[in-house]
Amino acid sequence: MQQNFLRKLIFDEKTRALLIQTLVIGIFAVLIYLVTKQTAYNLEKRGIGTGFEFLNIAAGYDISISLIPYDSNDTHLRAYFVGLLNTLMIAVCGCFLATILGFLVGIIRLSSNWLFRNIAYVYVEFTRNVPVLLQIILYYTILLHLPKVKQSLVIFDNFYLSNRGLFSPAPIFKDGFSIVIGSLIVMIIFTFFLKRFLKKKQELTGKQYPIFLINSGLIIFTPIFVYYLMGMPLEFDHPVMKGFNFKGGMVIRPEFLGMLFGLSIYTAAFISETVRSGIISVSKGQREASQALGLKSNFIMRLIIIPQALRVIIPPLTSQYLNLTKNSSLGIAIGYADLVHGFGGISLNQTGKAIEIMLIVMSTYLTISLIISFFMNLYNKAVQFKGNV
Amino acid sequence: MINDMSPYLNSNKIFIWSKKNLFSSWINSIMTIIALIFIYKVGTFFLNWAIFEADFITNFRGEIITDRTFCSKNIEVGQHGACWSIIFVRFHQFMYGFYPVEEAWRVNVIYALLPLALIGILFDKLPFRKIFIYFTFAFPFIAYFMLYGGPGLSVVATNKWGGLLVTLFLGVTGIALAFPLSIFLALGRRSNMPIVKSICVVFIEFIRGVPLITLLFTANVMLPLFLPEGVKPDNLLRALVAVTLFQSAYMAEAIRGGLQAIPRGQIEAAQSLGLNYWQTTRKIILPQALKIAIPPIVNTCIGLFKDTSLVLIIGLFDLLGIGRAALSDITWTKLYYEVYVFVSLIFFIFCFGMSRYSLYLEKKLKTDN
Amino acid sequence: MEQVIQLEKVNKWFDDFHVLKDIDLKVERGQKIVICGPSGSGKSTMIRCINRLEAHQKGHIVVHGTELTNDLKNIDMIRKNVGMVFQQFNLFPHLSVIDNISLAPIWVKKLPKKEAENIAMTYLEKVKIPEQAQKFPGQLSGGQQQRVAIARSLAMNPDIMLFDEPTSALDPEMIKEVLDVMIQLAEEGMTMLVVTHEMGFAKTVADQMIFMDEGKIVEQATPDEFFNNPKSDRTKLFLSQILNH
Ligand SMILES: Nc1ncnc2c1ncn2[C@@H]1O[C@H](COP(=O)(O)OP(=O)(O)OP(=O)(O)O)[C@@H](O)[C@H]1O
């Protein structure tokens, strides 16, 4: 009797769950059917076909910044890749700069000097409470109102900053330079093994080696040595004033700089907060216990504080990288030729293939996001504390 | 007898404080001096520009400024101060957009009522809180009637709306609509019905994986494609749809964090008392989870509030959009910094206020437990 | 007897708050000293001055004939010889039990890993939990964690051990297992300074009892004297409170 009743209850619950789910699927199916039908009808009426053939048609517009060769006769597909590369370029540069700035500010926020601490605090509050779009536009405006090319600000003799961007010497790689690069790569691999070897050796004998010092020395000085050995196979093409503009060298355009400053200054404020809270999350007791054991302060930092702080810092740091990457889509506001601006904007207007193009653009961002989250989850699983702490 | 006095006894608190915080070592002292110089330079530069050398209503000759050619900095070579009159002259636009001047009082009424509608949600120890909450629920209808119009009030189409009105409208309405949606998403994501769960997961992760601007574009170009011919949502409504969906995904994640923090024992206790799923959720789980989740929810709201500025890219005139419009007006062009600083300041006040509130809640949560 | 710790007119301030007032204390090799007193009386601060987790501002602290000053070399040397056990264990949550214990031997004493791990196992056996070696601190009970913390200190082979309320964060049933380890340590002749309110432990182990109040050592006596015939009224009051409860 009792058992029968229980069984019935479980059974009931299952049927209910099944019912709800069937209902949900049903509603979704009807919705999707209606929308698809309506969309097909609307598209037909406007004479817009569906399909991805348009990708192979000439795009017909120019893109100001491109990492790969591109002109207006190239296809929309190529325009897509140009945009994607520009998006990735600004994202990588932005994350790099934001990380450096963010860690710096985060550490200053913990400084024992009250003024430094509070200057950093003011920076954080002012940048993270103002829309990033506004900041990008503001920095871009400042860049556009720098002196004209003729009166460029000269930085370190070879860099010229003006309202057309930053002109800098362009490196020209001559024959032996690949060997210099090669030696650098060899050194990086070599030091990786050297590090493992020295660690093993320490485990066996107890003797400690300044591994970091040795390795950075090798990585820095070997290529320099090879560089001189090969007869200095690197020259610079310096920008020179010709008429109204610079000739030669290379230029970093104000659109790129505006994006770079906007994204990294904004994101750095958030990163600094994660860094700060990561470091203070390691309790005072951890430092005291290590001191009581007689560990030196650099070891305490390396073996106790940093490993624990990183666990707290890395997950929010990754989501800041994700945010920065997504915010790089704001390039459209100042004409930075990223994915959304070129492919998602101009291509869309020219072809009218709204659905296809938005689908491609969104899947691209989604893929980038998923890849980054995937690696973050892996990392998180690997470093999780065991047990309850 | 060895003297029992603190070496600091003769000195005052300020001395002790500055010794510890500003001059604890010689490096620290150098840093203090550098910081002071920095603050002095930046401070005087900014204050001179923004206040002491700035034009407000009149220029340095005492003439009333009616266009940019009257700004002191455009008349005299040595003058660099800000020319704030662009803000004063265009104040109506910054606050209401292209809302008819004679109808602006309607917006003002709503601006005045908004704090009353919010206060009941924000502070749980408020006297007569019930009444305030009733008002909160009535507010959207009042706001719709006042802003859009209806019997007795002329209709003001949304394409006339702009400035702070649009920013606040998108922010507040987006958050209000996203809230219930996000609760269902969060519960769905934790449900043990695989189909419901996967729909919620896919929705949340999709929204969080793409930039808001692509959602705005999609809503802008695709909504009309999806819907029957007669139905043509206006631009503001399209943006609102995108903003709401966007916010609901982020809020759902914040709420999920709160749900995860509720110990399993709470559910078991409720179930053993005979409460069913909805009762358990409504009476036991959600009240606790939401309390924990409110600080992160507020943080997503700050994010959304800033992100409403993106609608200028699809051609709406929010605060920043109105600012840009002002700059493209020939009579006022080139006063970039005045406009951007002003708009930043408004955003800052709202966002900083919200972040203080979230901090206050976090502190309260800690002391309550 | 050889004196290993000497405190002479030690004074300390936190800002303008006078925590330690003219503390005089001499500890001989092998002595066990139990320190008690009301909360906030400066017990922790005093023993934390001995391994320089806190710096004193006046007076002298001499450990093993080395005076504690700002000299980092001296501080390092003293910390190597003085172990400390904390109320909150302070184990390193990211390291396994055996790594927690072998960390200092490897990085401070520069021992080979194998050897350090052998030492770690010896001390784990001593605190009776060798089977927990591969676990992480978060997976152990409070009593086990505190015993790992003791083993971690012992692995540096110190000749003085400081204990700051080692059992007050523990559930009653775990207190005994930790006290047993400490009693064993005392029997082996370790010099110990123990801040604790476990009066049973004090009676079995202590050579000297110290009562502190408001930053001063109010009373110092053998356990016999201290419990049966306390001199100061404050000690009497304190004892009546702690023993009746
Ligand atoms: N870092 C610090 N800064 C300022 N004051 C402190 C600091 N550490 C301790 N104090 C103060 O010094 C006094 C003595 O602290 P201490 O921790 O030594 O007391 P205790 O006798 O160990 O007390 P308990 O039994 O509660 O552990 C207390 O009033 C405490 O508030």
Ligand SMILES: [Mg+2]
């Ligand atoms: Mg204490």
